[in-house]
Amino acid sequence: MSYCVIPGxxxxxxxxxxxxxxxxxxxxxxxxxxRPLKPIGYGGFGRTFLAVDENMPSxxxxxxxxxxxxxxxxxxxxxxxxxFHQEAEHLEQLGxxxxxxxxxxxxxxxxxLYLVQEWIEGETLEQELQQVGxxxxxxxxxxxxxxxxxxxxxxxxxxxxxxxxxxxIIRRQSDRLPVLxxxxxxxxxxxxxxLHTGTVVGTAEYTAPEQSKGKALPASDLYxxxxxxxxxxxxxxxxxxxxxxxxxxxxxxxxxxxxRLSDRLAQIxxxxxxxxxRKRYQSADDALQAVVKLSPILKRGISPLAGTNFSVNHWQxxxxxxxxxxxxxxxxxxxxxxxxxxxxxxWQQADEETRRVMCQAxxxxxxSYLHSGEIxxxxxxxxxxxxxxxxxxxxxxxxxTVQKQIYENTAGExxxxxxxxxxxxxHQPHFLDAVMMFSWQAPVGHxxxxxxxxxxxxxxxxxxMAEKLKQCGIG
Numbered sequence: 414m415s416y417c418v419i420p421g422x423x424x425x426x427x428x429x430x431x432x433x434x435x436x437x438x439x440x441x442x443x444x445x446x447x448r449p450l451k452p453i454g455y456g457g458f459g460r461t462f463l464a465v466d467e468n469m470p471s472x473x474x475x476x477x478x479x480x481x482x483x484x485x486x487x488x489x490x491x492x493x494x495x496x497f498h499q500e501a502e503h504l505e506q507l508g509x510x511x512x513x514x515x516x517x518x519x520x521x522x523x524x525x526l527y528l529v530q531e532w533i534e535g536e537t538l539e540q541e542l543q544q545v546g547x548x549x550x551x552x553x554x555x556x557x558x559x560x561x562x563x564x565x566x567x568x569x570x571x572x573x574x575x576x577x578x579x580x581x582i583i584r585r586q587s588d589r590l591p592v593l594x595x596x597x598x599x600x601x602x603x604x605x606x607x608l609h610t611g612t613v614v615g616t617a618e619y620t621a622p623e624q625s626k627g628k629a630l631p632a633s634d635l636y637x638x639x640x641x642x643x644x645x646x647x648x649x650x651x652x653x654x655x656x657x658x659x660x661x662x663x664x665x666x667x668x669x670x671x672x673r674l675s676d677r678l679a680q681i682x683x684x685x686x687x688x689x690x691r692k693r694y695q696s697a698d699d700a701l702q703a704v705v706k707l708s709p710i711l712k713r714g715i716s717p718l719a720g721t722n723f724s725v726n727h728w729q730x731x732x733x734x735x736x737x738x739x740x741x742x743x744x745x746x747x748x749x750x751x752x753x754x755x756x757x758x759x760w761q762q763a764d765e766e767t768r769r770v771m772c773q774a775x776x777x778x779x780x781s782y783l784h785s786g787e788i789x790x791x792x793x794x795x796x797x798x799x800x801x802x803x804x805x806x807x808x809x810x811x812x813x814t815v816q817k818q819i820y821e822n823t824a825g826e827x828x829x830x831x832x833x834x835x836x837x838x839x840h841q842p843h844f845l846d847a848v849m850m851f852s853w854q855a856p857v858g859h860x861x862x863x864x865x866x867x868x869x870x871x872x873x874x875x876x877x878m879a880e881k882l883k884q885c886g887i888g
Contacts, residue, residue: 415441416449418462418479419523442467444520447529449477463532466517474532475517479525497526503572504528504596511758512563512592533594535586538645539579548645550674555854556582556645557681557704559591560638562808565697568631572596575629577637578619579644588758590853618651622688632693635700639685646672646682662686677706705857743794746773748802755806760851760860767799768865782867785877793885800887803861810853811860814888817879819858828872835859841871 415427417434425436434441442448446468454461459480465472480497501519508515508531518529538556542548548556560582567574574581574596583592617625621636640651640662647654647667656663662683668674681703687693694700742748751770754763769779774795775787796813803812816835823830829839836856838848849855849862866874882888 414450416451416462417441418443418449418460418477418525420481420525439523443477443522443527443529444518447475447477447518464529466529474534476514476530476532478528478530480528494521494526500596501528503570504530506570507567507572507596510563510566512559512590513567514592514594533583533585533592535583535592537580538582538584538591538641541584542579542645542648547648547669547672548642549672550678553642553646553682554678554704556591556642557638558701559853560593561697561701561704563591563593564631564634564638565701567593568634568697573629573631574634574637575624576616576619577634577641578616579641582641588853621690623690630690631697632690632695635685635694635697636687639682639687642682643686646674660688741794742774742798743792744774744776746770746795748798751799752802752806755802758806758853760811760855761846761849763803764849764851764860764862764864767803767861770795770799771865782871783865783874784868785866785870785873788874788877788881789884791881793887796881796885797887799861800882807853807860810857811855813861813878813882815858816875817882817888820875820879828875831875837863 415429415431417424417427417437417439419434419437419439422434422439423436424434427435427441431441433439443464446466447464448467449462449464451463452460453463453476459478462477462479464475464477466475498519501516504516504519507513514533515531516528517531518527520527536544564574574593576595577593581593581595583594584590585592619637619640621629621633623630624633624636643654643662643664644651647664647669649664649667654662654664654667664682665679681700684692684694684703685700694703748770751763751766754760754766771783771791772779772781774792775783775790777783777787800813804814809815819834820831823834832839834856835858836850837859838845842848845862845864850859863871863874866872
């Protein structure tokens, strides 16, 4: 059924193909293409609707946000519209990150302001908490590893979210990645915010002290993320977790009896939610490096990146350098397919394509195996391109140089220790894909796989690849 978004309309059921509302006579389609289906959210600053884009052959779902302007002041209205378009430009830039909804359109219609964004199919963490129960240490670690790079991304672009909480994080159904939604544009352009400097945007229970006083900083988002985590660990409202007498979070007392939590993760959550700004993590990158060292995917207490300079900033700088370099193969290999697979998160296809381009670079049949001795013959430029593509589109999670760092950090250990760290089998199964994880939830360094490694001494591939990367000055 079609839903009429005109404020005050009686909103009777309208047929799927109706063009005008039976009640008020207004056009049902926005911008002659977006058909609202039903309301999915309502607040003092606007309403949110599930819709379909009828201009696209597949008629994909999308989200329409209708923003309320609670003022009749002409100057304020003019300023609000101006800010609306400015904030929309920010959203368009942020939507380039795969864990932030893409902005599809922004416009004015019937004296209302509208944003149209990508529909993220999945459940919010608040819904997940209510349906499944409290989060484990592993889940919290994965959440931090999944969201901190997103925060670093927006902070690097001088944007502060200001309203991080479980209901503003959706676990996307397709890849189980956390997606950050609702950047509070409606609140930023409301009449109140325009008339008062330092207007607070956010949800009180999750808002950092400095933000509640009108001064939001990147560290304010980290505070909100920390409070979000302790709420997910305890299923207790944040207001009941804070000790106002001692001015501290007393969340440990509210952990379920069967919850096992390492001291190190507890310390990280304490530092994220520290009320004193100077004692808190100052950047998402700082917090991420602390989280990576206790990654729950690592067994036997081995941290794959301990003692290395690996960080979010490292891969971002490397990716930026890659963009500026000439990505032309030294031997005529076309990397467009690999780039497309990685850019769209098709990890298994990208893994298969990696084997294909490596064989092509060596002049071998495309489904061949590479012996350890052949790795030294790979052109450095092509190996660099492959690695940079994996680093760029995995945000530094996957790639040959990541595997090299993990391998070097387990120096002197058996090959199975390295496999243990990256989540690989220690034997060579006939169907390798059956034991691989082709998703963002895979361990750090899990991809690309060793599907290309062959010969009687196939397990020597890690040593050979590390030596080749070092010889080429890569990583």
